[in-house]
Amino acid sequence: MKLGLQLGYWGAAPPANAPELVAAAEECGFDAVFTAEAWGSDAFTPLAWWGSATRRVRLGTSVVQMSARTPAACAMHALTLDHLSGGRFVLGLGVSGPQVVEGWYGQPFAKPLARTREYVSVLRQVLAREAPVVNDGPHYPLPYQGPGALGLGKPLRPITHPLRADLPIWLGAEGPKNVSLAAEIADGWLAIYYAPRLAGMYDEWLDEGLAKAGRKREDFEVAATCQVVVTDDPVAVRGFLKPFVALYIGGMGAPGMNFHAEVFTRMGYGEVVADVGKLYQAGRKDEAAQVVPDELVREISIVGNAEEVRAEVARWEAAGVTQLLVGCRDTDSIKAVAEACQ
Template sequence: MKLGLQLGYWGAGPPSNAAELVAVAEESGFDAVFAAEAWGSDAFTPLAWWGSGTRRVRLGTSVVQMSARTPAACAMHALTLDHLSGGRFVLGLGVSGPQVVEGWYGRPFAKPLARTREYVSIVRQVLAREAPVANDGPHHPLPYRGPGALGLGKPLKPITHPLRADLPIWLGAEGPRNVALAAEVADGWLAIYYAPRLAGMYDEWLGEGFAKAGRGRDGFEVAATCQVVVTDDPVAVRTTLKPFVALYAGGMGAPGMNFHAEVFTRMGYGEAVADVGRLFRAGRKDEAAQAVPDELVAEISIVGTAGQVREEVRRWEEAGVTTLLVGCRDGASIKAVAEACQ
């Protein structure tokens, strides 16, 4: 099992000890460091800044939001960071949700699967640099010929030669069709909430995509976000995780279209998810956190003694996960996780 340090996205300001965490993660044998974005800090800049002090770990985004930048602009970020890191960059992409896409980026959210397919195709064209980049699809037409166009655009190749044509592209996906798409067009799946109990269901979704692409699972990575905590008091730790679950189940998405809530519902917690959402939207966030079932938190995290963590990590690996993306607040926690997972 590989480990990735999840730096996430910033709150009101940048974290004070991120550089230390990245250094300790590399020293402790972590395979990668990932950064995310929501509607504040971006995911590329922290990797360039803090990643400049690393020599071995992969640097990845989990995820950059596709509506935040055009496919060509995203490919420029990717090829630049790949050069600067000596071929260690992983491009993790995600569609986000309608509240962010339409409310923050001012872009339409409709047809996310078709948009993703076009987006990945254009990024791959840029990285391949075999021909001028063009796309006939309706979502990202290149050259642009729509309203306001002067008609002077022409297909272009990137000036900079990408370091790797096969730079890995992973998709953040939660629903069955999106997970299948990741298996079809990407090199990995970023699972924000994963439950080993449902590995058979995930395998069916992935299998559909592999079959459509005419390939097997070899080389495909499954990176699951998972809080891994070595402790003698798992009950207390799981209690501290409940507010984050409540936020994603109740506050990260529109009523009636919250993809995170749908994930928890598929796990069998539909009634509890409805209660969490109702309480969260009413501003009763503490009560929403208390309504999160203990069993749900236990399914999506690995918390316990070093021996218990080691056993659980083995179970997640057997369920198909190749990388655990863990969030740690200090160097001691990183070292404890690394030692337990050896």
């Protein structure tokens, strides 16, 4: 099982100890370091800044939001970071949700699957650099010929030669169609709130996409965000995690269109989702966290002593996960997780 350090996105200020965490992850044998973005800090800049001190780990985004940049602009970021890191960059993408896409970026959210397919197609063209980049699709037309166009747009190839045409592209996806699309057009799936119990369901989605592309499962990565904590007090740790779960169920999506909440509903926690959503929307966040059951947290995290963690990691690996993206707050936690997963 490979390990990735998930640094996430910033809160009110940058994390003070990120350089130490990145250094510890590389020293302890982690495979990769990932950054994210929401509606504050971006993902590329911290990755370049902190990643400049690394020599071995892969550097990835988990995830950058597609509506924040045109596909050509995103490809420029990717090929630049891939050169600077010596071919260690992994581009993780996600569609986000309508509240962020329409409320923050001022872009339409409709047809996310079609937009994703077009976006990745343009990225692949830029990275291949075989011909000037063109796209006839309605979402990212190149050259642009819509309202306000001067008609002078010219298809272009990137001036800079990409280091790798096969730079890995991973997609953050939660629903069956999105996961299947990731297996069809991407090189990996960034899974959030993965549950090994449902591996058979995920495999059906993945196999459908892989079959369309004529690809094999061994050529595809499944990176699951998972809190891995080595502790002798698992009850307390799970209690600490519940407010974050409640946030994603009740506060990280629009009522009636919350993709995170749908994940837990598919897991069989529909009543919990409804109760947490009502409490969260009413501003009763502490009560919402208390509604989250221990069993739900147990399914999506790995918490226990070193022996228990090691056994659980093996179970997740058997379920098809190739990498765990873990969020560690200090270097001791990184060392403990690395030792338990060896």
